[in-house]
Amino acid sequence: MPAYVLLSRDAHARSVTLTSLDADATPGDVRVVAADGLTDVVAQVEAADHPRWVWDDTRRWYPPLLDAGVRVERCHDLRLCHTILRHAASAAASRLQQAPPGPFDASAPDEPLPHEPDLLDALRELDEDASPPPSLDAPAPADGDGPDLLAELRDQLDAVTGATQPGRLRLLLAAESGGALVAAEMQHDGLPWDPVRHDELLTDLLGPRPVGGGRPRRLEELVTTIRELLADPHLNPDSQPHLLAALRRQGFSLSSTSKWEVRELDHPVVAPLLEYKKLSRLLSANGWAWLDSWVRDGRFRPAYVVGGVVTGRWATDGGGALQLPASLRAAARADDGWRLVVADAAQLEPRVLAAMSGDRAMADAARGSDLYQRIADAGTVPTRTDAKYALLGAIYGATTGSAGMLMPRLARAYPQAVALVEAAARAGERGETVSTWLGRTSPPASAAFLDRLGAAGAEGADPDDVRDARRRARDRGRFTRNFVVQGTAAEWALCWLASLRRRLREIGDGRARLVFFLHDEVVVHSPAQDADAVATAVREAAEEAGRLLFGAAPVEFALDLAVVRSYADA
Structure with missing residues (x-):
């Protein structure tokens, strides 16, 4: 054999x-x-x-x-x-x-890596003078x-x-x-998808589908309101230069028209402008054109790119499966006589950090479905929200604001966990690579980064060059700090998928299928009579994934799980 x-x-x-x-x-x-x-x-x-x-x-x-x-x-x-x-x-x-x-x-020199917020931005910025990395999706x-x-x-x-x-x-x-x-x-x-329900949801939010192009009714109403409030009858809110100029004429000094900057303004245009941005994004990303292109025979069939992000997370080559908006999930409906079994791993990255670091105190906090609440209940920080900000701040490298202020408390309560991410950050700042639990290794620092780092440490270095090098080093440290945790979480998820795929073949007549995956969330389309067995398989697969990676580490990988007709009900 x-x-x-x-x-x-x-x-x-x-x-x-x-x-x-x-x-x-x-x-x-x-x-x-x-x-x-x-x-x-x-x-x-x-x-x-x-x-x-x-x-x-x-x-x-x-x-x-x-x-x-x-x-x-x-x-x-x-x-x-x-x-x-x-x-x-x-x-x-x-x-x-x-x-x-x-x-x-x-490699594909002109094709950037798929975008992963908060992680790759820092890497792109600090290595902006480097040649593009090899494409993870180059055809053989x-x-x-x-x-x-x-x-x-x-x-x-x-x-x-x-x-x-x-x-x-x-x-x-x-x-x-x-x-x-x-x-x-x-x-x-494919994920079961009801195009009629999708059209109804879009119509409720945007108005009827325009005939012959143009904006839907609700967007046109918002454009009219925005133009009146900014005293610009010809303003195109889709044009950043035009919108930026209109806002500056109102006395605001903005560097961009991002929602983060707009929402800080004290002006009546804020609410309609933010709503316009949200609905316009929905129309362009998942509107009627998306429905025509990506839903066939009652199924949404995205093109996943395995390992498409540098940490090992998946990306998509069309269809936007990894950014499916909650407002349209009611269109994802099981076939008659079938159910959707939906599960997501609760607070996956903090649990992975507890297992990687061997931090017993954090492993204890990871018992049960709400790690953040258990951290607060232990008196480490005052509230659940504080626990979430502090722990995610440790993983993502937040050094200012409430997360930064809570870090000393977190370090005292969970010294091994904090030490692991801090060591990864320091390695990144020195230009070194780091690796996930199973061995995926981060991209090396560019020659330009290393040259800047060396020049900043030389005697008589220009103060501006020193500040620039330190900023880039901090950015790279944020990247490597998160790389080890997010990449290991991606490995856990891969093992979860593999174990679940194997188990599904043994349930009923083997018709239950994995139909959707989003980083730490899975959806299985199952005959109704097999749904309970599928739910059990999902939980057992999560337990097996933990054992495969971490052996007998006392960390519970809890799931939020639901058996539903519609994805929106999960």
Whole structure:
């Protein structure tokens, strides 16, 4: 029975070679099949042997199999695994890292990484003079013109074997590849979506869909009000320069028209302008054009990008699944006779921090569904809100305001947890890399950053250069502080998905499907009679994810879970 089966196409994509490999990647049977006969062969081999399928890119191989009704249990995605191993500090001595850039290191120079607020902003700013990082979503070349896939697999396996923590790195690669299978399956199955209900919700908020373009009625009413209040009959509120000029004529000195600056103004235009911004965003991101483009056959099918954010979190390549507004979630409705099982991990990142750091006091606070309330009840800080601000401030690097003032209390109560993120921050400030629990490593500091840091420490350095270098160092420290926690939380979520996917196959007739994922939240579409069993599986999968990462660490990963007809009711 093969441990792996490697798939590769010929240069003209007319045939596919299936190479059976043992655990050391030594070739055994080789079989060549016509490309149009591949699905039948994969189905036969999967049923007989359940191997780990090895291919260059899950997005390339798996969708056609799903369309043919073929699902596989496991895979090894060479593209995703290469990206992790190429930068993993624990595999720094490997041949894979020492090799010059190759086809799996292809970059897209003009394409930025998907945006992740509060984390990547700092990295972009501090490395603004650096060349763009390799794209995490660059397509692999065709097999006939590309890398030797067997050699690449061997290099990857060797890198893991020689790593300082091979078990953790092996789990990370399996979880990342498993995530690629889940992402493809969720796009194939889709989240049940009622287009009629979506239209009703938009109409209630915006007015009827305009015929022939233009703004909906509610937006036009708000534009009229904004123009009157700012005494500008031709103002276009969608134009930042025009809006900024109109506000400045009212005596306000603003650097932008962001909602954060607008809401601080003392002027009657604030309320209608903020409402306009909110509704305009809804129209552009999830309005009728979105409905036409992304909902087909009663299903919303977003294109997930596994590992699309530098921490390992997912992004989307269209559809905006990771920013689905609460105002439209009532359109996500289970089919008749089915239910949505919705679960999100309560306060995931603080719980992950407790487990990573081994902080017993914080682990105790993590027992139960509300970690923040337990911190307040212990007398560490006065209120639950204070606990939330203080703990998230520790993770995200808040040094001012209420979070900054509460940090000394937090450090006294949870010294190991605070020490872990502080150590990550100091490493980032020095230009060093940091790694998640399983071994995903942060991007290195740019040469420009290191040069600035060195120049600022030299005798006679210009005070302005010193201040600039310190600011950039603090920003990078914020990034690395959050990287270790957010990245590890993403690893926990991947393990949660993989465990749940496996368990769903064993419930009823196996029709329950994972259909939506949002960082720490999952939605399963289940036959009504299986919903309770699915809910149990969701909880058991969360427990297993904690054990896989942290062993017997006494940290409870609590879930908020609901079985509903509509996503809005969760």
